[in-house]
Structures are given as C-alpha cells and as structure tokens.
Amino acid sequence: MSRTLENKQEVVAELKQSLSESQLAIVIDYKGLTVAEITDLRNRLRSTGSVCKVTKNTLMRRAIDGDNNWQPMTEFLTGSSAIMLVKDDLSGAIKAYQDFQKATKKTELRGGVMEGRALNQDQVKAIGDLPSKEQLMAQIAGALNALATKIAVGINEVPASLARGLQAYAEKDESGAPSDTAA
Numbered sequence: 001m002s003r004t005l006e007n008k009q010e011v012v013a014e015l016k017q018s019l020s021e022s023q024l025a026i027v028i029d030y031k032g033l034t035v036a037e038i039t040d041l042r043n044r045l046r047s048t049g050s051v052c053k054v055t056k057n058t059l060m061r062r063a064i065d066g067d068n069n070w071q072p073m074t075e076f077l078t079g080s081s082a083i084m085l086v087k088d089d090l091s092g093a094i095k096a097y098q099d100f101q102k103a104t105k106k107t108e109l110r111g112g113v114m115e116g117r118a119l120n121q122d123q124v125k126a127i128g129d130l131p132s133k134e135q136l137m138a139q140i141a142g143a144l145n146a147l148a149t150k151i152a153v154g155i156n157e158v159p160a161s162l163a164r165g166l167q168a169y170a171e172k173d174e175s176g177a178p179s180d181t182a183a
Helices: 003-020 035-046 057-064 071-076 090-104 121-128 133-174
Strands: 024-029 051-054 081-086 108-114 117-119
Touching: 003 051, 003 057, 024 071, 024 090, 035 051, 035 081, 035 090, 057 071, 057 081, 071 108, 071 117, 081 090, 090 121, 108 121, 117 121
Parallel strands: none
Antiparallel strands: 024 081, 024 108, 051 081, 108 117
C-alpha cells in the first residue's frame, strides 16, 4: 500500500472513532479562515468537550458511508468543510461557535446531523438556545431542594399539629368538661 493510502485510511478510521463518540455533528464552511482563527475555534470548542475537524469531504464521506446515523451529513459536504463533533454539551458548543462567528464573520453554518436526522441552520441554532447541561442540573437541584424543604416542613408540622391537638384535649379535660367514660 502506498503511504498516502495508509494515511487516508488512518484519517477515515479516526473520523469514524470521533463520530462514534459524538451526539451532534455540525458542518461549517470555513473558507477564508486563517490557521490562527481555526485554532481559536478549536480552543473555544475544547472547553465544551467538542472538536473541530478539517478534512477532505471525500474522506468524511468514506467515514460516514453505511452509517445511517451520520449519512444525512453528505448533503452539507460541499466546498471547504469543517466538522464540529459535539459529545456532551450541545448548547455550549453551539454558543462557542456562535461567539466565534460573531468575532470573525467568516464562517457559515451549513447544517448538522443528530440522531440520524439532518438539521438546518435554524434547528441547530434552536439547540444552541437550550440551557446548558450545568444550567439544567442547577435547575433540577433547585427544584429538588425546594421539594425537600416542603417535605421537611410538612413532616415537622405533623408532630406540632398532634401536640396542639393533645394540648387542646388536655385543656378541655382539665376544665371539667364531662368525659366520655362517665356514665
């Protein structure tokens, strides 16, 4: 085998591995970006656990060939393509890209693929508008804490109510009210 064929097979295998670990793939047109700008985008994405791959469209097509989950990506693989592969923090990665896009104004979001479905620009942006994983966890923790507080107050109220009831019964008994046992 020639060295270039081996290299291409390695790249395809690496792409397949990265795709298998991802929930979302976003294809952007990166034409006009400098190496420093691509590095900046990669650094912004790294904090979200995402990566940006710049590869030939033919190699990406080989990587997704026969994989129904990523097959819809082929419609976005034209021209200069960079693929953002997002593992966990979907909205964080999209927001990082949007911040980068506002700063450079050089890229264009073509679309994305998630769970075997092609997503247009608006759908990808809508995912970006969702709360981040950390925000959702904080909201859930807050709701659970509020629920636990309500339960604790309710449980504490039972003995207090019982004590008030016993106290009222005792006061009624002391006041000389006839008891049920006297006949």
